[in-house]
Amino acid sequence: MYVMKRAQLFTPLENGIVRCDVCERRCYIKPGQRGLCGNYVNIDGALYHFGYGKLSAIESRPIEIKPLFHYWPNSTALTFSNWGCNFFCPWCQNHHLSFRLPKEDDSIYTPQDLLKMAIINGDEGFSASFNEPTTNFDFLIDLAELAKNNNLYFMMVTNGYLTLRAIDMLFSLGVDGWSIDIKGCPKIKRALVSIDHSIVYRNAKYIIDLGGHVEMVYLVITNTNDFNECIEWIIDNHINRLGANIPLHINRYFPAHVWREPPTNINILKHIADRARKEGIEYVYIGNVHDPELETTKCPKCGKVLIRRVYYRVTHFDLDRDGEKYKCPRCGYIIPIRGRYIPWK
Incomplete structure (x- = not known):
């Protein structure tokens, strides 16, 4: 029962x-x-x-797909989701999960069930993803404790709209990887107008100050959050509140659910990426395009190619490890990497 x-x-x-x-x-x-x-x-x-243990999807996936490019490179995470959301983005790629609320007769999983799956799969950790994991908070707390006790990492793909108390509880149990979505800015008018978008940056900075690993993801939506004032607000907040060494993923949008604007023009993505680099952001990637050159990590100091990725897998990893730190083998510049690189299995 x-x-x-x-x-x-x-x-x-x-x-x-x-x-x-x-x-x-x-x-x-x-x-x-x-x-x-x-x-x-x-x-x-x-x-x-009410939704505790009512999961909508469970599968092993590469960490790079989250996207997290500087967290346990080339590892796999047992990725899972529940039902529902707290934003309801009209362009949601996973609307069949996010717009559907949990029901009385949904299948039930325990945290112990997921731990067993991760161990059998050989996964290095867990990822709460697909829908907004904040809606599954108490389940996350119980699973995170199991993960910590079994030396498995735990990360979240989130809109970053948690309370500080919720972040404290998750972080205390080892949830140290955060892929945080940027949905818009204060001047956005067509969707999510009731959201205080500055909270996302407040929380990202809070996690960084706690010692967590954060990567920001800006889904650039045609004629929605792609105007100059919004772009400038996002880049300024990134530089001034988070720091130059926090990765920024600039991702291409495709029509989904009820949003029918055309896919993001790739030239716009490149323009935003160029502006971000000129402002000083050291690690800027363009995603959902599947061009390895746009997802390659180069040393910000000397330009050496350090990590290449092809379809969410690491195909080249050239960094020197010094204890818990990774360095450019040419110039010694410290490259922010959380966890360890996992060679091909």
Whole structure:
């Protein structure tokens, strides 16, 4: 028999109402109702994780596909998702997962089930991805503890809209890899206008200050978040709040769900990448184009090719390891890499 798990982050209010404290939406939920993401329900004045263990997809995938290019290179992660989201982007590639709420009769998995799968697969870690993993918070907490105890890494592909308390709890259990999506900017008008996009940068900086590994992902959506003011806002926040050595992935958009703008012009992607490099961002990649030259890591100091990638796998890795640090073999420049390089299995 399935029993819902009591949530760890909520605040009881008057008249049996509770406030969910997992994401910055901070839903106020009346008794018997669920929050926006559909995963948390108020039962008699307490918040429960209705979607706990109700997973929508599980598969082993390369870490580079997240994308994370500087985190456990060439490793694989057991990647999993649940149902629902807290943003509902109209261009969502995984809308069949994100726009569908968990149901009573969904299949149930335990954190122990996923641990066994990861070990059998030979995966180096876990990735919460596909939909927004923040909606699966209490399940993540339990799985992260298992991962930490079994020396497996744990990373998230997220819109970065968590509360600081949620980040603290996840980070304390070893969730140290974060691929954070940039959906827009304060002046965006066509979608996600209720989102405070500055929170994404607040959280990214907070994770970096804790010692976590962050890579930012800017999906450039035609006629939506590709105008000059938005581009400048994103680059300025990256440089001034996160730092020059934090990787920036500039990804191509393709029509999906209800959004029918044409695919991003590749010249626009290259233009943004050039601007980012000129402003000082050291690691800029263009994704969803499948051009190895646009996904190659070069030394920011001497220009030596250090890492080549082809279809999300590392085909060339030329770095010297000095303890926990990786250096350019030509000039000795420190290259930010979290974890270790995994040779082909």
